[in-house]
Amino acid sequence: MRNPFRVRRGAWLAIWVVVASAALAEEPHEEVTIDNGEVRLAATLVRPAAEAGYPGVVFIHGSGPHKRAGPLAFASAFTDAGVGLLAFDKRGSGESTGAHWGSSSLEDLSEDVLAAVEFLRRQAGFDPDRIGLWGVSQGGWLAPMVAERDGNLAFVIVTSGGGASPLQSELFSYGQVFDRAKLSVRDRAAAMALLGDYFRYLGTGEDRAGLMAAIGRAREESWYAALNIGRIVPSEANRPNWAWVANFDPMPGIARLTAPVLLVFGDQDRDQPTELAIERWRQGLALAGNDRVTVRVFEGANHGIRSGDHSHGKRPPLVDGYPEVITTWLEQNIAGDRTER
Numbered sequence: 001m002r003n004p005f006r007v008r009r010g011a012w013l014a015i016w017v018v019v020a021s022a023a024l025a026e027e028p029h030e031e032v033t034i035d036n037g038e039v040r041l042a043a044t045l046v047r048p049a050a051e052a053g054y055p056g057v058v059f060i061h062g063s064g065p066h067k068r069a070g071p072l073a074f075a076s077a078f079t080d081a082g083v084g085l086l087a088f089d090k091r092g093s094g095e096s097t098g099a100h101w102g103s104s105s106l107e108d109l110s111e112d113v114l115a116a117v118e119f120l121r122r123q124a125g126f127d128p129d130r131i132g133l134w135g136v137s138q139g140g141w142l143a144p145m146v147a148e149r150d151g152n153l154a155f156v157i158v159t160s161g162g163g164a165s166p167l168q169s170e171l172f173s174y175g176q177v178f179d180r181a182k183l184s185v186r187d188r189a190a191a192m193a194l195l196g197d198y199f200r201y202l203g204t205g206e207d208r209a210g211l212m213a214a215i216g217r218a219r220e221e222s223w224y225a226a227l228n229i230g231r232i233v234p235s236e237a238n239r240p241n242w243a244w245v246a247n248f249d250p251m252p253g254i255a256r257l258t259a260p261v262l263l264v265f266g267d268q269d270r271d272q273p274t275e276l277a278i279e280r281w282r283q284g285l286a287l288a289g290n291d292r293v294t295v296r297v298f299e300g301a302n303h304g305i306r307s308g309d310h311s312h313g314k315r316p317p318l319v320d321g322y323p324e325v326i327t328t329w330l331e332q333n334i335a336g337d338r339t340e341r
Contacts, residue, residue: 029075034088036115042095043088043116044068047125048079055130055154055334056084056123058116060146062137062161065101067094071134074323081327082335086120088112102234106244109138110145117150130154130334132259134326137161137271137303144253144284155334157262157326160269160303162254163277163284166245167199172273177226187223194218198229203246205239254284260292261285262329264322266301292333296325 034041048054057078059071068087078085091098091112098104098112113133121128132155135143140161147153164172174195178188194214201211215230234242263281265274278295285293298319300307306316 029072032119034112034115034119036112039091039098039112040096041088041091041098041112041116042068043086043119044072045120045123046072046075046079046085048082048084050082050125052125053127054082054084054125055132055330056086056120056126057132057134057155057157057330058113058120059085059087060113060133060135060139060142061090062139063101064090065093066090074326077323077327078330081331083327083330084120084126086116088116103238103241105241106141106145106248108241110142110149113142113146114149117146117153132156132334135159135161140277141166141248141250144250144257147259148253148256153259155260155262155330156257157264157329159264159305160266160272161277162250162263163279163281164273165249167247168276169272170199170245171195172276173271174227176270178223181223181226183223183226187221190218190221191223191227194227194229198233199246201233202239202242205236205243208233208236208239251280251284254281255287257285257288258290260333261290261294262326262333263293263295264305264325265295265297266303266305266319267297267299268301269303271303294329298322 029044029046032043032045034043067089071085071087075085089096090101091104091108092100117131120126120131129152132153133143133146134157136159138161140158140163143156143158143162147156174191178191183191197211197214200206201208211233212230215233218224218227219230263278265278267274274297278297282293285291298305301319305319305322307319
C-alpha cells in the first residue's frame with residue numbers, strides 16, 4: 001500500500017536517511033530526552049556558537065520509523081546560520097519509547113512535536129520567542145496543527161508536504177504508479193475502485209469484511225501487483241489511528257497560520273501533487289491574512305529534493321542549493337530579527 005503509514009521504497013518515508021555522524025563531529029551537541037506523558041523521546045540538541053538569545057528549530061519527520069540521524073546531517077548548516085536544531089527519534093523508533101508509529105494517530109504525533117517545542121523553549125541560550133518548525137512530507141500536515149495549538153511559533157518551514165490532503169496525495173501517488181505500470185483504462189478504473197473501498201474503510205471503519213473479500217478477488221487480476229494493499233489493511237482496533245489518511249484536511253490549520261512560512265518542493269515529486277499543494281497552501285494562508293510566505297520549487301527534484309532516480313541501490317544527491325535556501329531564509333527572516341512579530 002502506498003499509504004503514508006507504510007515504509008515505501010523512495011523518498012516519501014525515507015526522506016532523510018543519511019549518515020549524520022560526520023556532520024555532528026564538529027558541532028556542540030547534547031543527548032537529551034523529551035517527556036510526553038508516558039512517551040520518552042530520545043533527542044539531540046545542537047547549538048550555534050552564539051552565547052545566548054538564538055532561535056531554534058524543531059524537526060518533524062515524515063511518515064515511517066524515523067530516527068534523528070537524518071535531520072542532524074543538516075546541523076552545521078543551521079548552526080552556521082545562528083540557529084539551533086532539535087531532532088528526536090520518532091515514537092516507537094530508535095531509542096524513543098511509545099507505541100509503534102503505525103499505531104499512533106496524527107494527534108499523537110503532533111503532541112510529541114508540541115512537547116519538543118516546549119522543551120526547546122526552556123533550554124538555556126534559546127530565545128523562547130524564536131522557536132519554529134521544519135517539517136518534511138507528513139510533517140507538512142503536522143506543522144500547522146502544532147502551530148495552532150502552540151500559538152507562539154516564530155516560523156514554519158515545510159519540505160514536500162502539506163497543502164494537498166493525505167487522500168489527494170495518495171491518489172496522486174497511485175496514479176503515478178499506474179502510469180508507470182501502463183495500466184489500461186479498464187484496469188486503472190478497477191484499481192481505483194478498490195482504492196475507493198479501502199479509503200472508505202479507513203475513514204469510516206465500515207465493512208472491513210467486504211473490503212478483504214474484494215481484495216481477495218482482485219489478487220487474481222494482473223493490475224493488482226501495482227496496488228497490493230492487502231497486507232497493510234489495519235485491524236478494526238487500529239483503524240481509528242489510520243482514519244486521518246482518508247479524512248484529514250490541512251486547510252483549516254493553514255488558514256489560521258500567521259507565522260512566516262517557507263515552502264520547498266520538487267517539480268518531479270511522484271508522491272505529492274506539487275502544484276495542487278502550493279495552490280492550497282496559498283489559499284489557506286490568504287484566508288489567514290498571511291502574506292509572509294516564500295515558495296521555492298526545485299527543477300528536476302523529487303519528493304526528497306533529490307535529483308534523478310535511485311540506481312544500483314544508491315540514493316541520488318540533494319539538489320544543489322537546497323540547504324542554502326533554508327538557511328538563507330532563516331538568516332533573512334528569523335536569525336537576525338528580534339523585533340516583535
